[in-house]
Amino acid sequence: MATLALLGGPTTKTKPFPAWPVFDQQERAAVLEVLESRVWWRTPGTKTLGFEQAFAEYHRAKHGIAITNGTHALEVVLAAAGVSSGDEVIVPDYTFVATASSVLFTGAMPIMVDVDSETFCMDLEQVEHAITPRTKAIIAVHLGGHPVDMDRLTEIARKHDVMLIEDCAHAHGSRWRDQYVGTFGIAGTFSFQEGKLMTAGEGGVVITSDDQFERAARAVHDCGRMPGEWFYSHYVYGSNYRLSEWQGAVLGVQLTRLEDQTRRRHENANLLDKLFEDVEGITPQRLDPRCSRNGHYAYIFHYDSAAFGGVPTERFIEAMLAEGITNQAAYPPVHALDLFQNGEYRKRLCPEQAAEPHAFLKQPFPETDRAAWQTYWVPQTALLGDEEDMHEIVEAVKKIQEHAKELA
Ligand SMILES: *Cc1c(COP(=O)(O)O)cnc(C)c1O
Numbered sequence: 001m002a003t004l005a006l007l008g009g010p011t012t013k014t015k016p017f018p019a020w021p022v023f024d025q026q027e028r029a030a031v032l033e034v035l036e037s038r039v040w041w042r043t044p045g046t047k048t049l050g051f052e053q054a055f056a057e058y059h060r061a062k063h064g065i066a067i068t069n070g071t072h073a074l075e076v077v078l079a080a081a082g083v084s085s086g087d088e089v090i091v092p093d094y095t096f097v098a099t100a101s102s103v104l105f106t107g108a109m110p111i112m113v114d115v116d117s118e119t120f121c122m123d124l125e126q127v128e129h130a131i132t133p134r135t136k137a138i139i140a141v142h143l144g145g146h147p148v149d150m151d152r153l154t155e156i157a158r159k160h161d162v163m164l165i166e167d168c169a170h171a172h173g174s175r176w177r178d179q180y181v182g183t184f185g186i187a188g189t190f191s192f193q194e195g196k197l198m199t200a201g202e203g204g205v206v207i208t209s210d211d212q213f214e215r216a217a218r219a220v221h222d223c224g225r226m227p228g229e230w231f232y233s234h235y236v237y238g239s240n241y242r243l244s245e246w247q248g249a250v251l252g253v254q255l256t257r258l259e260d261q262t263r264r265r266h267e268n269a270n271l272l273d274k275l276f277e278d279v280e281g282i283t284p285q286r287l288d289p290r291c292s293r294n295g296h297y298a299y300i301f302h303y304d305s306a307a308f309g310g311v312p313t314e315r316f317i318e319a320m321l322a323e324g325i326t327n328q329a330a331y332p333p334v335h336a337l338d339l340f341q342n343g344e345y346r347k348r349l350c351p352e353q354a355a356e357p358h359a360f361l362k363q364p365f366p367e368t369d370r371a372a373w374q375t376y377w378v379p380q381t382a383l384l385g386d387e388e389d390m391h392e393i394v395e396a397v398k399k400i401q402e403h404a405k406e407l408a
Helices: 025-037 048-056 070-080 098-105 125-131 150-160 210-220 244-274 314-323 344-348 351-355 366-373 387-402
Strands: 063-067 089-092 109-113 134-143 163-167 187-189 202-207 283-285 292-295 300-303 374-378
Touching: 048 063, 048 202, 048 244, 063 070, 063 210, 063 244, 070 098, 070 163, 070 187, 070 202, 070 210, 070 314, 089 098, 098 109, 098 134, 098 344, 098 351, 109 125, 125 150, 134 150, 150 163, 202 210, 244 300, 244 387, 300 314, 300 366, 314 387, 344 366
Parallel strands: 089 109, 089 134, 134 163, 163 187
Antiparallel strands: 063 202, 187 202, 283 300, 300 374
C-alpha cells in the first residue's frame, strides 16, 4: 500500500464527501418568501408554526414548539417540568455540556452517570442506582443517534415516579421498536445547529404529547404568555425562546429531506459495520436489535491502539484526516469539564446543595473515559455519501494499521 498521506503519500479519499448543509431552490424560495412577506418573526407568522407541527407529526407527537436552539429547548422543558433549586436530574457523563448545564440553569444539580461500554449511551444500572428522593427527572441522550434502551428506562422512570426527558439532539428520526425518539417521556428536545441532522444554522424544538405540559412549555418559551390570551398578559416566568420565521421556513424544507437522508445514513452505517468486521481493533458502536432505525448523528467506533502498534488516538485521528476522512471531535467527559472541576457549577445551586460533597468529583467513569479518548466519530455528513465513500473510510483505517510502525 502507498505511503501514509500524513507522511507525504497520496490520500485514500479520491473525491470529497457530500457538501453540508444540503439545500437547493426550495430553501432559497422559502427564505425569499419570508423576506418579501415582511413577516419575519413567528408570532404573526405561519412558517415556524407550520414547521413545528410538521416536525411533531413526523415523530408521531401531538405538539411541537420551535425554540431558538437545542440548549434552550432543554431549559424550556426543565423549567416547564418544574425542575428547580434543590432537585437532582440524572444525566449521562458522555454528552455535550448542554445536557448538564441546562440542569444548572434551573438551579438543580445534574447527577452524572457512566455509559454502557458498547452503545456509549447511559448505563441504566447506574441510573437506577443514582435515584434519590431529590431526583426530579432523567435526561436520556440518544448518543450518536442510537436510542438509550427505552424498554428499561421507561420502566425505571415509572417505577420511581421520575420524569423522563429525551435529549434527541443526535437522533432526529431515530426509532426504538419503531417508536420515534422524543415520545417516550414527558418531552423530547432536538437541535438544528449546523452540524445536526437537519439545520437552519441554529434552532431547536420541543415535542410532547401532553396537553398540559405543552401549554406550560409554550408559556416558558414566550415570555410567560398563555396561548390565546392578551399579548401583554404574562402569567408565569418565561423568557424569549422564539424561533424566527427565517429558520422556520428553512427547517420546513429541511424536514422534507430527513426521511431519505436518515435511510441513507442508516444503510451506510450498516455497510461500515460489515466492512469493519474483519478489521482488528475497530469496534463500532453496537446497534441494539431493538433500535429499528438509527438517525446516526455520527458513526462512532472504538479504536484500540494495541491493534495499531500503540499509535495513540490523537495520532490516528491526524492520520485519518490526512487521508481525507473527516472527523468530529468526541466529547470530553462532562464531569471533567472546567465548569465542574473548578467548582463554578456550585454557584448555580442552593446553599445547602452547594455545600455538600459531590460524588462525581471523585468517582471513576471508566466507560465514559474510554468513549471520550478512544473513539473516532465519522460525522453524519460523511454518511450521506455513496458506497465508495464508505469503502474509502475503511481503506484509510486499514492503510494506517498497515503502516502503524511508521507513526509510532
Ligand atoms: C447540540 C447538542 C445540544 C445543544 O444544541 P444547540 O442547538 O447547539 O444548543 C444538546 N445536547 C446534545 C447532546 C447536543 O449534541
